[in-house]
Amino acid sequence: MGDAPQMNxxxxxxxxxxxxxxxxxxxDNYGILGDQVEELDGQAREVFQSKIDAASLLSKLKxxxxxxxxxxxxxxxxxxxxxEFFLKYxxxxxxxxxxxxxxxxEISKLQSSELNVDGLMHLRALCAxxxxxxxxxxxxxxxxERANRFREATRGPIDEEGRQALTKMVVAMLSSNKx
Numbered sequence: 001m002g003d004a005p006q007m008n009x010x011x012x013x014x015x016x017x018x019x020x021x022x023x024x025x026x027x028d029n030y031g032i033l034g035d036q037v038e039e040l041d042g043q044a045r046e047v048f049q050s051k052i053d054a055a056s057l058l059s060k061l062k063x064x065x066x067x068x069x070x071x072x073x074x075x076x077x078x079x080x081x082x083x084e085f086f087l088k089y090x091x092x093x094x095x096x097x098x099x100x101x102x103x104x105x106e107i108s109k110l111q112s113s114e115l116n117v118d119g120l121m122h123l124r125a126l127c128a129x130x131x132x133x134x135x136x137x138x139x140x141x142x143x144x145e146r147a148n149r150f151r152e153a154t155r156g157p158i159d160e161e162g163r164q165a166l167t168k169m170v171v172a173m174l175s176s177n178k179x
Contacts, residue, residue, distance in 0.1 A: 003047045010040045052077065054174055061167040064160070072154060075166065078173055080150040083143035096137050103130045 017036040021029045057074050060067055067075070076084075107126050110119060153162065 003050070007043065007047060010043045014040045048077075049174060054078065054170065058167065058170055061163050061170065064163060067158070075154070075170070076150065078170055079166075080143075080147045083147045086143050087140070087147065090140060093137070093140050096133050096140075099133050100130060100137065103133070 014033075014036050017029075017033045021033050052074050054074065057067075057071050057078075059065075060071060103126050107123065107130075110123050110126075113119060115123065158166065
């Protein structure tokens with residue numbers, strides 16, 4: 001398991017960077033943390049790819065061979081694994097929805113008042129807060145829908161068109177730095 005020390009070192013570097021952010025809350029420090037998290041994610045992706053048998057999966061897809069349960073699991077991990085694990089460990093979805101509901105409630109209170117400059121700025125601040133939370137809700141729901149579509153599409157036999165599409169996806173994912 002030569003990957004463990006490498007990953008532990010990258011995790012430690014990220015933790016130290018986050019600690020610096022807590023000590024000095026600056027946009028620059030948090031920007032550096034964002035870069036460090038991106039690097040950590042890239043290393044995790046590379047180690048993940050080294051641990052799966054993508055070559056065998058690709059060969060079977062290209063040659064129209066029957067996919068085993070292990071092949072389907074590998075395919076699932078490649079295509080929607082990150083989404084499924086995000087959904088599995090995400091704990092704030094209900095809070096995000098509650099925050100949006102609360103903010104829209106605040107916006108609705110402004111509807112019945114004459115909006116002066118202060119009221120308009122308050123409305124704009126509320127809109128900014130909704131825009132801050134919405135991407136997290138949309139990301140969560142996109143991942144949920146994508147995982148469901150994958151499960152539905154692979155429930156039965158995969159036709160030729162599906163195999164070709166999956167082959168292209170797997171090749172693209174393995175050559176991308178975003179999988």
